[in-house]
Amino acid sequence: MRMAAHCFSLGSGERGQTPPPSLYDGQAGDSGREMLTTNPFDDDKLKEECGIFGIWGADDAASFVALGLHALQHRGQEAAGITSFDGKHFHSHRALGQVAGNFDNDQVISRLPGQVAIGHVRYSTAGGAGIRNAQPLFAELNDGGFAIAQNGNLSNAMKLRRTLSRRGAIFQSTSDLEVVIHLVATSQQSAPLDRLIDALKQVEGAYSLVVLTEEGLIACRDPLGIRPLVMGRLGHSTIFASESVALDVIGAKFVREVEPGEVILVNHDGLRSFRPFAKASPRPCIFEHVYFSRPDSIIEGSSVYEVRKNIGAVLAREAPVAADYVVPVPDSGVPAALGFSQESGIPFELGIIRSHYVGRTFIQPSQDVRHLGVKLKHNANAMLIAGKRIVLIDDSIVRGTTSVKIVQMMRDAGAKEVHMRIASPPTRHSCFYGVDTPERAKLLAAQMDVEAMRDFINADSLAFISIDGLYQALGDSRDPASPQRCDACFTGDYPTVLTDAGPGARDSGSLSLVASR
Numbered sequence: 354m355r356m357a358a359h360c361f362s363l364g365s366g367e368r369g370q371t372p373p374p375s376l377y378d379g380q381a382g383d384s385g386r387e388m389l390t391t392n393p394f395d396d397d398k399l400k401e402e403c404g405i406f407g408i409w410g411a412d413d414a415a416s417f418v419a420l421g422l423h424a425l426q427h428r429g430q431e432a433a434g435i436t437s438f439d440g441k442h443f444h445s446h447r448a449l450g451q452v453a454g455n456f457d458n459d460q461v462i463s464r465l466p467g468q469v470a471i472g473h474v475r476y477s478t479a480g481g482a483g484i485r486n487a488q489p490l491f492a493e494l495n496d497g498g499f500a501i502a503q504n505g506n507l508s509n510a511m512k513l514r515r516t517l518s519r520r521g522a523i524f525q526s527t528s529d530l531e532v533v534i535h536l537v538a539t540s541q542q543s544a545p546l547d548r549l550i551d552a553l554k555q556v557e558g559a560y561s562l563v564v565l566t567e568e569g570l571i572a573c574r575d576p577l578g579i580r581p582l583v584m585g586r587l588g589h590s591t592i593f594a595s596e597s598v599a600l601d602v603i604g605a606k607f608v609r610e611v612e613p614g615e616v617i618l619v620n621h622d623g624l625r626s627f628r629p630f631a632k633a634s635p636r637p638c639i640f641e642h643v644y645f646s647r648p649d650s651i652i653e654g655s656s657v658y659e660v661r662k663n664i665g666a667v668l669a670r671e672a673p674v675a676a677d678y679v680v681p682v683p684d685s686g687v688p689a690a691l692g693f694s695q696e697s698g699i700p701f702e703l704g705i706i707r708s709h710y711v712g713r714t715f716i717q718p719s720q721d722v723r724h725l726g727v728k729l730k731h732n733a734n735a736m737l738i739a740g741k742r743i744v745l746i747d748d749s750i751v752r753g754t755t756s757v758k759i760v761q762m763m764r765d766a767g768a769k770e771v772h773m774r775i776a777s778p779p780t781r782h783s784c785f786y787g788v789d790t791p792e793r794a795k796l797l798a799a800q801m802d803v804e805a806m807r808d809f810i811n812a813d814s815l816a817f818i819s820i821d822g823l824y825q826a827l828g829d830s831r832d833p834a835s836p837q838r839c840d841a842c843f844t845g846d847y848p849t850v851l852t853d854a855g856p857g858a859r860d861s862g863s864l865s866l867v868a869s870r
């Protein structure tokens with residue numbers, strides 16, 4: 354077995370002295386009773402903030418968008434929206450909540466006629482962001498309607514917004530995308546596509562966009578390709594989506610990824626591709642492979658599922674441990690756990706069982722039973738765990754609160770030893786590119802070394818895959834002078850200027866993150 358030079362691995366040590374946090378995260382609900390999270394394992398994750406979908410040339414285009422958004426629901430559950438164009442008028446419906454419940458209604462879809470439509474799912478950390486930030490955003494511009502939906506985040510949006518406000522621009526939302534609309538509106542170019550390109554040349558950061566204008570459907574990806582965007586075909590229809598899985602669900606064929614820096618216009622004249630930006634080395638988000646994307650999606654030509662298994666195998670080589678069972682933290686830890694098991698020869702077992710019938714939150718009727726809520730969604734498979742040495746596989750540690758709960762759950766079930774292996778390097782830096790990250794002070798790995806983290810979560814050992822190991826799992830070798838991907842949340846090597854964060858305040862915030870607090 355080979356131990357990589359940069360493997361963050363530690364052996365057994367003293368049991369942690371820090372008392373584990375409460376097994377529930379109570380917060381006041383509308384009723385005044387405690388709102389209990391029933392997703393204790395999912396709530397301590399980085400959250401992808403958005404998913405986008407667009408289609409040109411299909412009868413009932415909005416129906417396809419609704420299905421596509423449903424497949425992208427994991428990228429945002431707080432709001433959803435669709436805007437269609439029937440050749441004369443734009444029609445829009447945006448709502449808080451998930452796609453199902455808002456767009457599985459014939460009456461809603463019938464109010465979104467047309468053969469072209471775009472849609473969006475959004476994540477935000479607080480209901481306060483509300484409907485005004487739900488996308489697609491729409492504006493009636495000088496040359497007609499303009500609807501836009503984004504996955505990503507601009508790192509100079511606050512600066513641009515201040516400048517625009519001083520010139521008299523009025524903002525109705527706190528979305529950085531509204532900045533783009535104002536830049537389009539005030540562009541001196543004439544055609545809608547040229548006005549959009551003119552606007553995008555003034556922004557920094559990460560964006561994958563679908564845009565609906567009277568000129569046609571436009572899709573584009575920022576010059577570094579930080580956020581994903583793929584193109585597909587269904588008959589004569591052209592589709593754009595954040596992930597290939599959204600093509601699968603509507604029966605469309607994957608054509609290719611939209612290239613970093615590429616702008617594509619689809620209309621009655623066909624499909625035209627433009628490269629209006631200065632050429633740059635792509636830096637797609639590496640975390641898409643680790644956690645954000647669905648395992649049945651294909652990114653950069655690779656199956657997300659297979660890459661996650663590779664990550665588990667590399668992790669097993671970098672941080673081997675003697676154990677009886679490999680246990681995934683459901684559901685995101687499953688592929689890496691399979692890879693770890695196959696590489697190490699340690700049997701894979703489901704030591705934590707997930708209920709699929711529990712909603713996101715649950716109002717506890719009584720103080721007396723509130724502490725039981727943590728088991729509503731996940732429960733230890735106690736007969737399996739008792740007396741055994743367990744390797745728990747999770748995709749990441751963010752605040753660490755989840756890891757404390759899981760390790761404690763294994764100990765309560767009688768585990769003899771609990772070893773934790775993490776399928777990503779320590780998350781030490783905030784993301785400014787469309788992923789909801791806690792401020793840096795709340796990232797466990799930004800505050801502690803690995804031994805202190807092991808102590809905090811009360812594990813017998815803790816190890817993370819190295820950054821080089823992660824690239825290896827992708828079939829690559831990281832070039833430290835010019836990394837092939839964005840890996841800033843692990844390395845602090847941000848691929849763009851962070852204008853809004855300012856010098857010396859890199860992790861202080863960005864417009865959409867500020868907006869969502």
Ligand code: SF4
Binds near residue numbers: 783788839
């Ligand atoms: S900072 Fe991390 S999560 Fe954000 S784009 Fe880069 S790799 Fe992805």
